Each structure stands twice: as structure tokens, then as C-alpha cells.
Amino acid sequence: MSAPLEQQVEHYRQWRDDIVAAINAYQFWLDSTGGADVQLSLRLFDLVENLKKDRLVLAFVAEFSRGKTELINALFFSDFKQRLLPSDVGRTTMCPTEIYYDPEDPPCIRLLPIETRYREESVATLKRLPIEWSKIKLNLESPEEMLDAMRTVAQKKTVPMREARSMGLWDDTDPDLKDMVNADGTVEIPAWRHALINYPHPLLKSGLVILDTPGLNALGTEPELTLSMIPNAHAVFFLLAMDTGVTKSDLDVWHKYIQKYVPHRLAVLNKVDILWDDLKPWDQIQLAVQHQVYDTARLLELPLGNVLAVSAQKALLARVRGDELLLKKSGIQSVEAMLADHIIPAKQDILRISVLKEIGAMVEASAKSVQSQLASVRHELKELMTLTGKNRSVIKKLLDKVQADKMLYEQTVKSFNITRSVISQQGRALMASLDSDRVDEMLARNRNAIEGSWTTSGLLRSMQSLFGQATQQFARIHHHADQIKGLVDAAYRRFHEQHGFELAFPPPLSLERAKQGLMSLAQQTEEFCDDPLNVMTEKHFLIRKFYTGLVASAQQVFEQARSESEAWLRASLGPLTRQIQDYKAQIGQRVDTVKQIHDNTDTLEERINELLKAQARLLAQREVIEGIRAKINVPLATSVKAA
Ligand SMILES: Nc1nc2c(ncn2[C@@H]2O[C@H](COP(=O)(O)OP(=O)(O)OP(=O)(O)O)[C@@H](O)[C@H]2O)c(=O)[nH]1
Ligand SMILES: [Mg+2]
Incomplete structure (x- = not known):
């Protein structure tokens, strides 16, 4: 692993910890000024936990x-100095494998038996049921035991074809599969449906998760992988081999599962070492590599910079042997540079924007309040x-004026x-239409x-009806959101004109992300239904599985719409309510003071001294808030390469 990549991941973790510290400081500030209610504290707590x-x-x-x-x-x-x-x-990785680090659990591999495919539950649901998984403890001290344990992700088992078929793992119409039937009519299938590897590696400790997927057909047979796991990945590395180039089946996988559904895509043209030939000049070899890179970019419709030629095998060998020259030659550093310079900063910005969305308005309201x-x-002092x-x-004249102001204000507040x-x-009404019971009912x-x-x-009919209902719902x-915005805008105008409030109109509600998510699901369903294989064979089992995945993804889309609407509602009304309360306290205080004087x-001098102290305290508070604002508002300097 190159130092810049390690540094960048560490920098990312550090930055995340800083944001957490800033939110905690903000919470402390709110507590000390009496600005936090239970609900608010809970939200900040949730945000920190999610971060x-x-x-x-x-x-x-x-x-x-x-x-x-x-x-x-x-x-x-x-x-690890080994593979x-x-x-x-041939086929090696037999099931989707997630590698991550969870300090709450000892290092281990959890494996979900393939037989769970008979059941309705999605992998996401089964992840919440530890009892369904086989667990192998990892002994980090023993390389042999580690390798043995890791081999489980490649385990297969032999079953009668009937069983494979009923688990949706066998396709009678696929000519490639025919040769795989044993003489006794049995076939080999993966032993596991999904693997989770909890491994204490520095990069994984910093929050990196790696998803290794099995090649061939397996992508299509576990709809959840293509409907949610791959599209939800922050970046996808799509691998091709130098010797085969971009084959038809590579293109199939690319078009079907990656091209339109993933925000950051990188093509890695692997096995460049195949072209290394001691009898050929290096320049000539490089030219051939460039040629392949160019062709790949053209076929995959990717910018040239997003196609990287490497030799994974030589890179591993170079690292194990500490051979710097071979490492350079392997090209792996270009992959690491891409991760360090573009993918991690892009992810960092996504996170910053989501924090901004969640508490930005609240922090702004606090800033306005101070x-x-x-x-x-200052006004009172003057x-x-x-x-x-x-x-x-x-x-007395001043007292009359202040009292009249107070009365007028009370009237405005009443209306x-x-x-x-x-x-x-x-x-x-807005939130009720997104209530989880209502969504489940739908x-x-x-x-x-x-x-x-x-x-x-x-399936197509059901997707269309779901899509129609969701569109109506949105x-x-x-409609409700527009009405709310109209009312809040009008209220702001009134408080501004009559009492000098600062105008802060809420932005319109945008459910764009949820809508996009829904559209992508509709598109994937159409493509699934258009696939001649699925139409011809009407693989009921596969359709059922696809539907389960679809419903789980739709639930996520609604969940997202719900949290975005909730945040919008809070951000719309919160700042105004806060200003109204602040103003009420201030005007009450002014009346009392002038009355006393x-x-x-x-008592005049006493009060002036009190006000001078309050002014100093508020200036200090303003500094705390400005510190938090700077952390969440400033975009990161590194540019983001879009693919
Ligand atoms: N020459 C050469 N061989 C490589 C390179 N990378 C991988 N291989 C070989 O290609 C074969 C397949 O590699 P895997 O890493 O198992 O491929 P995979 O994409 O994970 O395959 P599945 O798990 O079956 O989907 C192995 O024999 C590797 O040793 C490389 O850079 N150069
Ligand atoms: Mg593999």
C-alpha cells in the first residue's frame, strides 16, 4: 500500500473525527445557552453516531x-506477505464478500449458507440475524489458519440439479452450464450466499469497506447485489484482462450493472505483464498497452484517465518481495493515486454536504440568533x-415606546x-404520506x-404501479411543501417589515435524489424484464428474488425521502421560531429595564454594565459558532474527477 493512499485515508478519518468534535462542541454550546431540547439533542446524537x-x-x-x-x-x-x-x-470467489473492520466484534468470517436462498428474506435482513450465519474466528497469529479460513469464500458443494434449479442457481437454457453437469446429474454450486470478513487492517479501520464479487452469472442471480450493493458503492473498479480485451460478456456486465448506476467508475485493464517481453523494446510494449487502454476507454465510453493498466499479480509479488522497480512497473500506483486524489476527496465532500444538510440550517439559525x-x-446600550x-x-417617553413595541409584537405573534x-x-400531512406503516401498506x-x-x-406491471403510486405520493x-413554504415566507416578510427580522426564506423541498433512485429501479426492472432469457424461461424463482430486492430498495428510497422531508421541515420553520422566541425575551427584558430605570x-449604570458584559459573552459565542460554520461550509480543495 502506498504511503499517500494510507495518508489520504487517515486524513479522511481525521477529518471525520474533527467534524464529530465540532458537532459535539456545538451541542455543548447549545446546552450551555439553553438552546437544545431533547429532540434536538437526540438528532445531534444520531448524526454523530452515523458519522x-x-x-x-x-x-x-x-x-x-x-x-x-x-x-x-x-x-x-x-x-500479509501472502495471497x-x-x-x-477459473471461478474462484463464489459469493459476494465484504471486507471491513468492526471493533465491536473479534476478527472473523461470517458465512451465509446458500440454502437461505429458499427463503424470502433479503441478505440485508439476514445480516441482522447473526444466528443464520456460520462464524469462523480468525487467528491473526497463524498465517496457515488465516489462509484456511479465507478459503471458505471459494467453497462449493455438489447438489442434485433439481436443488440448484429451485434455488435459482441453474438455468436450463444457458449452453455454458451444460458441460458442468456431473455424470450422476449433480452440479456444483457455491456453498455460501454471502461472506462478511471482519479484519483489523489500518485502511479498514479508517472506514474502508471492500466488496469483492464473484464473476459469471452470479451477478444476475443475486439481485440485491446489482440493485443495491453495487449501486450504493462509492466507487466501482471494473476489471478487464489484457489478454482478452473487452469481450462481449464484459460489455454485458458493464452495461447491465455499472455504466448507468454507479457514480464513480474506473476500468482496470489487468494482467499487463502478459505483454512484457524481454525481446521487445519497452517503448513498443508501452505503445501496445496504450492502444488497449484507448480501445477500452472508447468501448466503455469512459474518459481515458479512468482506464488504468496494471498487473495485480506483479504488484502483489513486488510488495511481498519489496521490489520497488517491479512495483513501479506494475502500474498499481496509478490505481492508488486515483483513490487518494479523487475518490476519497469526492466521498469526503459527499459526507460534508450531508452534514451540512442535516445541521447547516440549525447552525445558521444559531448564528443568526447570536x-x-x-x-x-447594542441597541439597548445605545x-x-x-x-x-x-x-x-x-x-417615561421611552417606556411608552417600548411598551407599545411589545404590544405590537404580541399581536404579530398571535396572528x-x-x-x-x-x-x-x-x-x-406531509410526513404522514411517508409514514413507514403507510409505505409498508402500499x-x-x-x-x-x-x-x-x-x-x-x-413484475413489470407491479413496478409500474409502484412507480405510479410513488410519483403521486411525491x-x-x-404540494404540502409548497404551501408550507408560502406560509413561512409570508410570516418572515411580516416579521421583517414590522420588527426588523432578518429575512431567511427556506429553500424549496427537493426530493430529486429519491426520485432518481426510483427511476433507476424502474430502469433496472425494465432491463431485467427485457432480457430475453428472463422472458423466455420465466424463472419464477428469480423473479421472486428480484421482486424482494426491488421492495427492499424501494423501502430505502422512501426512507430517504422521509429523512429529507423531515430535515427540510425542521430547517424551514426552526430558524423563524427561534428568532420569534429570542425577540420575545429581548423585548420583555427591555420593558423591565426601562421600567426599573x-x-x-x-439602576441605569448597573444595567449598562450588565449589557457590556452580555455583549462580551455574545462575542465569544459568535466565535464558537463561526468555528463550526467554517468546518462544515468549506468545500475541500482537491478537485473531483467525474467519470
Ligand atoms: N499474468 C497475470 N495473471 C493474473 C493477474 N492478476 C490475476 N491473475 C491470475 O488470474 C487468475 C484469476 O484471478 P482472480 O483474482 O481469482 O480473478 P477474479 O476476477 O477474482 O475471479 P473470480 O473470483 O472467479 O470472479 C488467477 O490465476 C490469477 O493468478 C495479473 O496481473 N497477471
Ligand atoms: Mg475472485
């Missing part, structure tokens, strides 16, 4: 034997300074309270409709 759990997922996807696992070994596990994950000719308290203290040496009648109850009603209705017609046309939400002019 701590944040992961950067890198998926390795390709046809079989392109060298995915070898590249993972070279990139992340060369310190940690099994990589071999600012307006400061303005009010007012009181002019009273020094004045007689009671002047003070706003009516608006507020309308806003709350609209807000409740999905259950949808399931009833498809039940009994597990065909591609049944339109209703936007009116009754006893000696």
Missing part, C-alpha cells in the same frame, strides 16, 4: 478470472447611554400562531397484486 459508522465502499466487479481478488490482495493485503484472499484460475441578540444588546443625566419624563398551526397541520398492496403472477410481465408531498434612575 462514526460512515463507510467508504469500493466494489470490484467483473467477469470471472479477470483478477478482482488479486487486485484486492495487491492493493490492501500485501502486508490472503483466494485467487486462482447576531440578533448582539444587535439587541438607548440607555442617551438616558444618562436625563429626567424622568424622557424616560402567527394561527399560521403556525396551519403549517404544523400541513407538516403532519408495498403490501403491490405484493398482493403480483402474487400469483410471478412472470416478467407481472407530488402530494411537494423609570422607578429608580440609579
Whole structure:
């Protein structure tokens, strides 16, 4: 592993810890100024917990034997001085394998038996049921035991074809599979459906998760992998082999599962060492490599810079032997540079923006609140300074004015309270349409409709109906949100005109991300249903599995819409409510002060001193808030390469 990559991942972790510290400081500030209620504290707590759990997922996807696992070994596990994950000719990795680090659990491998495919539950659901998984403890002290344990991800088992078929692992129409039937009619299938490896490696400790996938067909047979695990990865490395170039089946995998569905895509043209020939000049070899890189970029419609030629095998060997020259020659450093310079910074910015979305408005409201308290203290100070040496009648005039201001304010607040109850009603209606029970009900209705017609046309109909219902739901939400925004805008205008409030109109609600997620699901369903193999064979089992994956992904989309709407609602009304409360306290205080001075002019100096102290305190508070703002508002300097 190169030092810059390690540094960048560490820098990323450090930055995440800093944000967590900034949020904790903010929470402390809120507590000390009495600005935090229970709900708010809980939200900040959740945010910090989610940040701590944040992961950067890198998926390795390709046809079989392109060298995915070898590249993972070279990139992340060369310190082990061996080939940690099994990589071999033919099909090797038999099930999707996630490698990560969870300090709560001892190092181990968890394996989900393939027979769980008979059941309805998704892998995501089964992940919450530890009892369903076989667990192998990892003995980090013994390389032999480690290798033995790692070999389990390549385990297969022999079963009668009937069993393979009923688990959706056998396709009678696939000519490639025919040769794989044993004389006694049995076939080999993967022993496990999914593997989780908890391994204490520095990069994994910093929040990196690696997803190794099996090549060949397996992608299509576990819809969850293609519907959610791969699209949710932060970056996908798509592997090709120098000797085969971009084959038709490579292109199939690329178009079907990656091209449109993943934000960061990199093609790795592996096995360049095949072209190394001592009898040929190095320049000529490089030219041939460049040629292949160029062709790959063209066929995959990728920028040239996103196709990297490497030799995973030589890179691993070079690292194990400490051979710097071979390491350079292997090209692996270009992959690491891409990770360090582009992929990690891009992920960092995504996280920063999500924190900004969650608490940005709240921090802004706090900043405004401090600012307006400061303005009010300064205003009062000025007012009181002019009273020094004045007689009671002047003070009486001021008292009348302040009392009139207070009354006018109370009237404005009274009429706003009516608006507020309308806003709350609209807000409740908005959230109710995304209530998890309502969503589950909608999905259950949808399931009833498809039940009994597990065909591609049944699936398509059900997806279309789900899509239609969700679109209607989103339109209703936007309608409520527009009404709420109209009311809040009007209230702001009124408080601004009558009481000098700073205008801070809420942005319109945007459910773009949820809509995009839904559209991508619809597109994937259409492609699944258009696939002649799925139509011809009407593999009910596969359709059922696809549907389960679809429902799980739809639930995630609704969950996202719910949390975005919730954050929007809070950000829309929160700052105004806070300003109203602050102003109420300030004006009440002003009336009391002027009254006191009116009754006893000696208190004037005392009050001026109090105000000077309050001013100093508020200036210090402003500094704390500015520190937090700087952390969450400033984008990272490194540019992001889009693929
Ligand atoms: N010459 C050469 N062979 C390589 C290179 N990388 C991988 N291989 C070989 O290619 C074969 C397949 O490698 P794997 O890492 O198992 O490939 P995979 O993509 O993980 O394959 P599956 O797990 O079956 O999907 C192994 O025999 C590797 O030793 C390379 O850079 N050069
Ligand atoms: Mg593999």
C-alpha cells in the first residue's frame, strides 16, 4: 500500500473525527445557552453516531478470472506477505464478500449458507440475524489458519440439479452450464450466499469497506447485489484482462450493472505483464498497452484517465518481495493515486454536504440568533447611554415606546400562531404520506397484486404501479411543501417589515435524489424484464428474488425521502421560531429595564454594565459558532474527477 493512499485515508478519518468534535462542541454550546431540547439533542446524537459508522465502499466487479481478488490482495493485503484472499484460475470467489473492520466484534468470517436462498428474506435482513450465519474466528497469529479460513469464500458443494434449479442457481437454457453437469446429474454450486470478513487492517479501520464479487452469472442471480450493493458503492473498479480485451460478456456486465448506476467508475485493464517481453523494446510494449487502454476507454465510453493498466499479480509479488522497480512497473500506483486524489476527496465532500444538510440550517439559525441578540444588546446600550443625566419624563417617553413595541409584537405573534398551526397541520400531512406503516401498506398492496403472477410481465406491471403510486405520493408531498413554504415566507416578510427580522426564506423541498433512485429501479426492472432469457424461461424463482430486492430498495428510497422531508421541515420553520422566541425575551427584558430605570434612575449604570458584559459573552459565542460554520461550509480543495 502506498504511503499517500494510507495518508489520504487517515486524513479522511481525521477529518471525520474533527467534524464529530465540532458537532459535539456545538451541542455543548447549545446546552450551555439553553438552546437544545431533547429532540434536538437526540438528532445531534444520531448524526454523530452515523458519522462514526460512515463507510467508504469500493466494489470490484467483473467477469470471472479477470483478477478482482488479486487486485484486492495487491492493493490492501500485501502486508500479509501472502495471497490472503483466494485467487486462482477459473471461478474462484463464489459469493459476494465484504471486507471491513468492526471493533465491536473479534476478527472473523461470517458465512451465509446458500440454502437461505429458499427463503424470502433479503441478505440485508439476514445480516441482522447473526444466528443464520456460520462464524469462523480468525487467528491473526497463524498465517496457515488465516489462509484456511479465507478459503471458505471459494467453497462449493455438489447438489442434485433439481436443488440448484429451485434455488435459482441453474438455468436450463444457458449452453455454458451444460458441460458442468456431473455424470450422476449433480452440479456444483457455491456453498455460501454471502461472506462478511471482519479484519483489523489500518485502511479498514479508517472506514474502508471492500466488496469483492464473484464473476459469471452470479451477478444476475443475486439481485440485491446489482440493485443495491453495487449501486450504493462509492466507487466501482471494473476489471478487464489484457489478454482478452473487452469481450462481449464484459460489455454485458458493464452495461447491465455499472455504466448507468454507479457514480464513480474506473476500468482496470489487468494482467499487463502478459505483454512484457524481454525481446521487445519497452517503448513498443508501452505503445501496445496504450492502444488497449484507448480501445477500452472508447468501448466503455469512459474518459481515458479512468482506464488504468496494471498487473495485480506483479504488484502483489513486488510488495511481498519489496521490489520497488517491479512495483513501479506494475502500474498499481496509478490505481492508488486515483483513490487518494479523487475518490476519497469526492466521498469526503459527499459526507460534508450531508452534514451540512442535516445541521447547516440549525447552525445558521444559531448564528443568526447570536447576531440578533448582539444587535439587541447594542441597541439597548445605545438607548440607555442617551438616558444618562436625563429626567424622568424622557424616560417615561421611552417606556411608552417600548411598551407599545411589545404590544405590537404580541399581536404579530398571535396572528402567527394561527399560521403556525396551519403549517404544523400541513407538516403532519406531509410526513404522514411517508409514514413507514403507510409505505409498508402500499408495498403490501403491490405484493398482493403480483402474487400469483410471478412472470416478467407481472413484475413489470407491479413496478409500474409502484412507480405510479410513488410519483403521486411525491407530488402530494411537494404540494404540502409548497404551501408550507408560502406560509413561512409570508410570516418572515411580516416579521421583517414590522420588527426588523432578518429575512431567511427556506429553500424549496427537493426530493430529486429519491426520485432518481426510483427511476433507476424502474430502469433496472425494465432491463431485467427485457432480457430475453428472463422472458423466455420465466424463472419464477428469480423473479421472486428480484421482486424482494426491488421492495427492499424501494423501502430505502422512501426512507430517504422521509429523512429529507423531515430535515427540510425542521430547517424551514426552526430558524423563524427561534428568532420569534429570542425577540420575545429581548423585548420583555427591555420593558423591565426601562421600567426599573423609570422607578429608580440609579439602576441605569448597573444595567449598562450588565449589557457590556452580555455583549462580551455574545462575542465569544459568535466565535464558537463561526468555528463550526467554517468546518462544515468549506468545500475541500482537491478537485473531483467525474467519470
Ligand atoms: N499474468 C497475470 N495473471 C493474473 C493477474 N492478476 C490475476 N491473475 C491470475 O488470474 C487468475 C484469476 O484471478 P482472480 O483474482 O481469482 O480473478 P477474479 O476476477 O477474482 O475471479 P473470480 O473470483 O472467479 O470472479 C488467477 O490465476 C490469477 O493468478 C495479473 O496481473 N497477471
Ligand atoms: Mg475472485
